[in-house]
Amino acid sequence: MKSDRIKFPAGFWAGIQQVGIAPQDVAHKARLPLTILTEPAVVTTAQYFRIWQAYSDLVGDTASGIIKLATTFETAQYPPAVQATYHARDYRDALNRMARYKQLCPPESLRIAEEGERCTIELEWMGSEQPGPPVLVGATLAFLLELGRRGTGQPLPALAVEFSHSMGDAATLEAYFGCPIQIGATNNRLTLHRSDLDCPFLSYNKELLEILTPVLDRSLDEQRSRSIAEMVKWILKRSLSSSRLDIRAVASALRMSDRTLQRRLTDEGTTFKQLLTQARHEQAREYLADPTLDIKEVAFLIGYEDQNSFYRAFRLWEGDTPSNWRSEYLGANQPS
Template sequence: MITPDALLSSQTLLTSLVGMLFDFMNARQLELPELRQRLLDHQHDARLPLAIWLDALDELAITCPEPGLGLKIAEHIRTDHTGIVGYLCLASTTLGEALLRTSRYARLLADTIPASLQSSGADTVELVWIQADGIYGLLPEELAVAAFWVFVQRISDWPLHIKSVQLASPCPGNEEIYGRWFGCEVKFAGQDTRIRFDNSFLQAPVKLADPGLASLLEQQAQAMFMSLPTHDTLSQNLQRCLLKYLPEGGPDLPLMAHELGISRRQLQRLLAQRGLTFQTLLRRTREQLAKRYLADPNLNLTDIAMLLGFSEQSAFSRAFTRYAGQNPRNYRQQVWAAQPSK
């Protein structure tokens, strides 16, 4: 789930990834001037606040309400969108080297979920985004996995196939779209996000391999990686405050500032530095907590409404339907149906 900690821990992504969104919008002839301007406001920044990226995807989802939207956006990924990590992969000798470097420097692309390359049996390897738990929702998750797959296919001439894909988000009800796109079984509601390959995948040559250039780029990537900021403590304190006061009717900005021992203006400024407003944070927190609570069979809808600070169940149902596109009961049924039987 997206907790205040996840949203406010200075999480960012590479600003050049926005180029993929622009290319998609241009291909679809989508004007969206306000969205374009919000993204262009950061064009000279190396890093983009994660919240702005998530809001941009939310707006695209509203404009293009179609299944598998992330798969279609991902088809516009280019090497120049991916910065030094993409060029380092492009200079690698094999896809195995490229995957190792992707997992090692994943934070340069997006300072969100750590990635790792893991062996799974005698003939299988997996790229795993650990502890994902559906934290950012289906659209950002499917976009990240699909963009990775599109990029990998473009840097190697070998016929490549995936064994399986696992997404942490609940099944959207049209899983066949994902199976056709990836060309393999796609599972939902997993404990993490992972792509499974045959071991031979690692030996596939990269078209433009340049070991000398790769060595130089790796030194640069290492220096950039070490310069990434560490997470601050504001996130942890806000998480504690929000979770404490939500069941009491919902916290407001002055209360949160008082709890943190700072002025209202200081808190607003700290939020703005992370691309957030208090209302955006509160909305996203409620949204993702609601999804977590709805997956818990021990909580009824009245309990959930109370835990999220709504005055009554109907208010919670209206709010959830507005941002999830379906009512809480239908969402709960989908989540439970996607969970493996015990």
Template sequence: MNKRFRVPGRLNTKLEELGVRVSDVLRRAGLSQDLFQQTRILLSTEEFFALWRSIGEVSGDPAISLRLATETRPERFDPLGIAVLSTENFGTAISHMARYKKLCCPEEIVQHTDKAEWSIQFNWLLALGIEPPTLTEHCFAWVQTIGRLGTGTNISPLRVEFMQPRSHSKVIERHFGCSVISGATRNAIVFRAADAQAPFVTRNAELLDMLAPQFDQELKQLRQGEEDQENFPERVRGAIQEKLTGHRPSIDDIARRLHMSSRTLQRRLQESGSSFQRVLDEARHQMARYYLSSSVLELNEAAYLLGYEDANSFVRAFRTWEGVPPGLWRESYRTKAMSQEKVIQ
């Protein structure tokens, strides 16, 4: 997984075209004024969130993220966008996006399909705070742009769901052509299940055959680089977080996940100055912050997902980490999020 976001230089051009002063955006985000003069623009998750938050605040336009994601000129698409449009249908396009996202950012696209609905979510793997509303809306609008340009139709979702309230819901409804649900348990754009099979008029199998192998080679190199360079406790923490789904993973569970013996795992952690218990606590701490800031889970539900026997054990652990109980920590984040929403308005 790439740990930094690769920001396309065309964002600068698009902002200027829409009348947004890029210098003001960068200043408000605390980023370098020469950011868009760099050959490769790489930002941490915190910096990336600050950039998108500032775009909303500086523009004063509730539809700015939607307008930025609306593109009808294929020549402005990056290689991944061109490859996505070259696939056979809408569902395959999103699957390609999900597969190759890790080349350019610590972001995950999660899809769920049943008989009636196809939902798409964006997860920010290294985020500790709340994602900016502008970023969520931009991601959903970009999905729709891919769908409409690829199918050559005005395909629209059934609905879009947001955890945080939106004062400009009518603007969003007009853009997507569907209802908006606020206060949901997730941020998601939901299409009809059949929409995933909508054929692309932009399909170009020959071009895709040229681009996909290059992306696959980059993925292979990325994985090799991670194996060679990644800090071992970080690998263990990542494996623990994958297993934190309602039970506390044991050292044996994680050792099997990493294809080594528990003794070897213990030894390598000790050599790096850490221990399994310490890494387990760090993994739980990081996921606890994510659950409390980015979802409406009850405390006992969060405790269960983090592998605690009861909510009291979770509360004690969280107080040790943050100095305050989880309920109070969550309220402070909600207050901050509401303040940010008012600024955007």
């Protein structure tokens, strides 16, 4: 399971600068403080999506924004998890590492399947009911092909590419991927020639992998061993607007009985009710920080059927009304 706290890669800002987009313009448009450009940043999924949408809005055509970022980004700017894929033994090893280490980074998740002469890579979203902005979807799939091209030193074409939403100029994308592009598909999917996965990587670095792999695997294990309370809150946050907020449904998602879950939470010094309150409080703050959501919508998103119940709960949490809290928050977080 993924946390809603995403370590934002510092190399992204250098990458968009190379494309000709000013990082401060992206931060401003995404309604984030400029400190995100200079300090190690941890963002929520919503903020992460806003950054990508801001880049898309500034770059103009989505397709050219996708290709520019995939091809211009220098390998040296990749975070360690991506470095491990670039220095893999072959394209198959690189893709499998990418799918594994994606769990450490943003909310994207990759599902790889090899069958016959095809290898399909499907993009899914973990911990978010909303799909990512089209430019993020396109850049993710373009980067997977770019990884193979850079690693093998060959202009590998894709077999097929499917997108659920419009991606701007389709001809630009078809020229890059080397195959037809399907828009309006059920899933976002890149299909490769399976034989290309056997191509060795010229950038293979056994010594570097021996250093990076244990560190990344350890980080992955640590992330997976988060407390039961954290995992319960993670599930609750993604179910607040639905009716399935009882302990039995959450226990089922964790593959344990509700009695076992209650015992585990007691051992960690908390209760299901306390975690539900915390989940609602934290999500309320996040949603209120987004001025595009009206307060009635925020109330519904965190599981309140009527606005008055939400107002009473929020006053208990913050000692203020949701509208006053939003005004103060937005005023204090205006980009300079």
